Amino acid sequence: MKRYFSFIVLIFLMLSVVLAQEVRPTKNLIVMIPDGTSQSVLSAARWLKVYRNEGTRLHIDPYLSGSVTTFSSNAPIGDSAPTTSCYMTGVPQQAGNISIYPVADPENDLVKLNRDSAYQPLATILEAMKMEQGKAAGIVATCEFPHATPADCASHHYNRSKYEFLAPQMAFNNVDVVFGGGNEFVSSAMKEHFQNNGTTYIQDDKRAMMNFFGEKVWALFGERAMPYDLDRNSETTPSISEMTEKAIEVLNKNENGFFLMVEGSKVDWAAHANDPVGMVSEYLAFDEAVGKAIEFAKKDGNTTVVILPDHSNSGFSIGRNGLKKSYSSLTLEELFGQLSKIKYTAEGLEKILLQTKPEDFKSVFEENTGIELSDEKLKTLTSSKNYKVEDYTKAANANNLTHNIIVLLNSKMPFGFTTGGHTGEEVFLAVYHPQGDILKGNVRNTEVHDYLYAVTGLEKSMKQLTGEIYAKHTDIFDGFKYSIEGDKDFPKLAVKNKGNTLEINAFTSVAYLNGKPFDLGSVAVYIDKNNMFYLPKNLVDKIK
Numbered sequence: 271m272k273r274y275f276s277f278i279v280l281i282f283l284m285l286s287v288v289l290a291q292e293v294r295p296t297k298n299l300i301v302m303i304p305d306g307t308s309q310s311v312l313s314a315a316r317w318l319k320v321y322r323n324e325g326t327r328l329h330i331d332p333y334l335s336g337s338v339t340t341f342s343s344n345a346p347i348g349d350s351a352p353t354t355s356c357y358m359t360g361v362p363q364q365a366g367n368i369s370i371y372p373v374a375d376p377e378n379d380l381v382k383l384n385r386d387s388a389y390q391p392l393a394t395i396l397e398a399m400k401m402e403q404g405k406a407a408g409i410v411a412t413c414e415f416p417h418a419t420p421a422d423c424a425s426h427h428y429n430r431s432k433y434e435f436l437a438p439q440m441a442f443n444n445v446d447v448v449f450g451g452g453n454e455f456v457s458s459a460m461k462e463h464f465q466n467n468g469t470t471y472i473q474d475d476k477r478a479m480m481n482f483f484g485e486k487v488w489a490l491f492g493e494r495a496m497p498y499d500l501d502r503n504s505e506t507t508p509s510i511s512e513m514t515e516k517a518i519e520v521l522n523k524n525e526n527g528f529f530l531m532v533e534g535s536k537v538d539w540a541a542h543a544n545d546p547v548g549m550v551s552e553y554l555a556f557d558e559a560v561g562k563a564i565e566f567a568k569k570d571g572n573t574t575v576v577i578l579p580d581h582s583n584s585g586f587s588i589g590r591n592g593l594k595k596s597y598s599s600l601t602l603e604e605l606f607g608q609l610s611k612i613k614y615t616a617e618g619l620e621k622i623l624l625q626t627k628p629e630d631f632k633s634v635f636e637e638n639t640g641i642e643l644s645d646e647k648l649k650t651l652t653s654s655k656n657y658k659v660e661d662y663t664k665a666a667n668a669n670n671l672t673h674n675i676i677v678l679l680n681s682k683m684p685f686g687f688t689t690g691g692h693t694g695e696e697v698f699l700a701v702y703h704p705q706g707d708i709l710k711g712n713v714r715n716t717e718v719h720d721y722l723y724a725v726t727g728l729e730k731s732m733k734q735l736t737g738e739i740y741a742k743h744t745d746i747f748d749g750f751k752y753s754i755e756g757d758k759d760f761p762k763l764a765v766k767n768k769g770n771t772l773e774i775n776a777f778t779s780v781a782y783l784n785g786k787p788f789d790l791g792s793v794a795v796y797i798d799k800n801n802m803f804y805l806p807k808n809l810v811d812k813i814k
Contacts, residue, residue, distance in 0.1 A: 293707045295727025297527035298573040299399070300518075300563050301357070304556045305350055305419055306538025306583035307549075309698055314546065314588055314606075314685075315553050321606040329561035330577055330700050335710040337696040338718055340581050344378040347694040350418035350538070351430040353580040353715060358422050359392035360719035360732055366430045368421050369394050370797075373428075381716075391426035391795045391804045393735040395722050397443065399529045401739065401792065402728055406446045406485070406524035408517045410559075412510055412552075413495045413535035414452030415488075416440060419580060423531050426740075426795045426804075434759070435777055439793045442779040444469075446486045447520050447530075449479065449513040454493040459778070464488065476508050480516060485523050489513075498536055498548055499555035501618030510534060511558035518566050527572075529726075532559055540615065541583035544666045544687045545676050548615035549586065560700075567702055574725045576709070577700040578718065584666075585688025593684055600684060608683050611640030616675040623671070624656060641682055650674055666690025739792040743803035746810050754801060761796060763803045767813045774805065783812055 304311075312328065320326055342348040343362040352363035355370070362381050364372040371390040374383040399405045411420045416436040425439035433455050440448070441460040444467060453473050464471045472478045472489035479489035491507050499509060508516075514532050521528035534556030540548025560577055567573035588605065589597045595604070614622065619638055626634045631652065632643050643651070654671040666673070667690055680687075699718075701708040709721040723732060730738075743752065743763055752765040765772040773782040776796035780787050795804040 293721060293724040294703075294705050295725055296572050296574045296704060298522070298529075298567075298570065299395070299722065299726055300530045300532065300567070300573060300575045301395075301722065302532045302534075302556075302560055302563060302575065302577040303354060303357075303419055304534040304537050304553055304577075304579050306541045306581060306692065307534070307553055307556075307579040307697070308541075308582035308584070308586055308693070308695065310586045310588060311537065311541075311549050311553050312698065314550050314586075314609075315557065317588070317602070318550055318554070318606050318609060321602055321610055329557045329564060333564070333575070333577065333700040333702050333708075334698060335701050335708050336699040337712045338578055338699050338715060339696050339712065340579075340715045341380055341694075343372045343381055343383065344375040346380070347692050348581050349430075349692060350580050351422065354419045354422040355392075356715040357578075357580070357718050357722065358394040358396065360716055360723070361392055362716065366428065368418065368425055368427045368430050368436060369423075370426050370428055389428060389797045389799055389802070390736070391740040391797075393732055393739060394423055395719075395726065396423040396445070396529050396531065397739070397792065398728050398730075398732065398735050399527075399726055400444070402730055402735065403726070404524075404526045406521040406526070406528040407444075408447035408521045408528065408530040409440075409445055409450070409533075410448075410510065410513045410517050410530070411450035411533040411535050412499075413450065413533070413539075414455060415448050415450045415490065416452060416455055417495075417535065419533045419535065420448075420450065420531065425793070428797070428799065438777045439795070441488075442777065443793045444779065446524075446528075447517045448488040448490070449508070449517055450535075451490060451492045451494055451496040453490045456488075456490065463778075463780070474506070476506055479508060480512070482516070482520065485520060487520060495536065495539075498540070498552060498615045498618060500547070500551040500613070500615050501621075509558070510555050511562050514559040515562045515566075518563070522566075522570075532556075532563065534559070538583055539662050541586065542663045542666060542690055543616065543672065543676060544584060544680065544690055545616045546586065546683060546685045547609060547612045547679065548617070549584075550609065551615065564702055567704065571704050573704065575702040576718070576722065579697040582693045582695050582697055584690065585686070585693050587686040587688075589684055590686030605684055608640065608679075609685075612679065613638045616672045616679065619675055620656075620672045623651070623675075628652065639679065641679070647678055651678070663691065737807065739806050740795060740804040741807040743805055746805060746807060747813075750810075750813065754803070758798070763794075763796075763805075765813055770813050772809070772813045774803065774809075776803070781809070781812075788812075 340353045342352040371387040373388045374385040416433040418430045421436045424443045425436040437455040469486040537552040654674045756762045763774045
């Protein structure tokens, strides 16, 4: 009898484990990425709230469930392009890669790679949900929209810097909602496509965005990245929380459900600059967006929310060498009092100081920071070169006014930095699932993708989807007469058979059969490294 009872208990425990590992799909999926946010930024954000009597918890706190080891295919420390690409595709990639199979690096690769698959565009979670399930897709970011993390969701290239190739892919991939920065990167061809597919394009108009009631909209603010939350004009520029809430409202009109990626882009930028004011304020703005997403998910009852950074940045610490007092005797006031007095990021403060008369410099600086400038510090700031760093990742080493403001402010605060670049420690993971099927413990970025895939309820594997929508043109049209013509950056593939001519322009989703346009169903990706178009496999049926 005892053996029988023990056997029943064992079976029950085994079933419990199986059930605990089950991930029940939900209708909607929201992925939220505070770019470059290390665990210490969350700690600083919490303590700042405590100091300001704003409570002791962040919106993310109840849902923290584990940590994620993020990495590139051939390096433990990743950048945004390969790390978010891995979340979206399941394949670790090299620095700079945007949802594309990496080139093998046998001596350094951390995963086994197929050398023959190099440069193969990989289907993303966004593309899969949109194409297989007919769901709406959206992107919210505070950087320019073709920047690495948002681009990872809906475009493909080996070089994250090639905005001219990434931006049109995102438009022609028919992403329903895009809110963020980057008006400079919207081409005339993209605008024409918006008109043709019924997408409203809004430029620098917060009221128009907030009052939009359709189903397809791109609302962009600024030529490139949006301003830091602390520096923005709330009358003209929406917060990430407002953009998130509006994106959910629009996307939720699709009866099939939706995918939304929200990026708190500029926590990372502030970390590169070693600006703790920017880091903490940007994270707190992002955390408000988390609150909106969780609020919707709880009311909806059929939405999963996954929140995680793509990597850490800067080695930020609360406490550093060189402080006059022992770390254990530093008070809350001494740790966070000065941070709380600063009204703008260093970038925002620079803009104010550049418009300030020399005789008012000291008073304006003190008014906005609570710091009285010595004559020596005043001379350092007034003699600083005013130039914008071309590469924001190098901001910590620039000798410009913004950098010198940061150095001065940091000398008055108890925070430390080890670098102006990314760091390799694990990042935090938070998950909300209406039925409690959450990812927990320490997981790898590939396992994050596996969870996202499971929660979507997709039937086809990502490998199968990739094969269907991104097949090589040499395989699709084997035996046919074809040629690659025109501009070397934006070429056209022309295929001829039995008096018919099929023409496909790179980085668009519109093809032409005997001059008549039709929709490909996915974007045509061209890779110059191997002179290859990657296209839907079924295109051959058009010209047989």
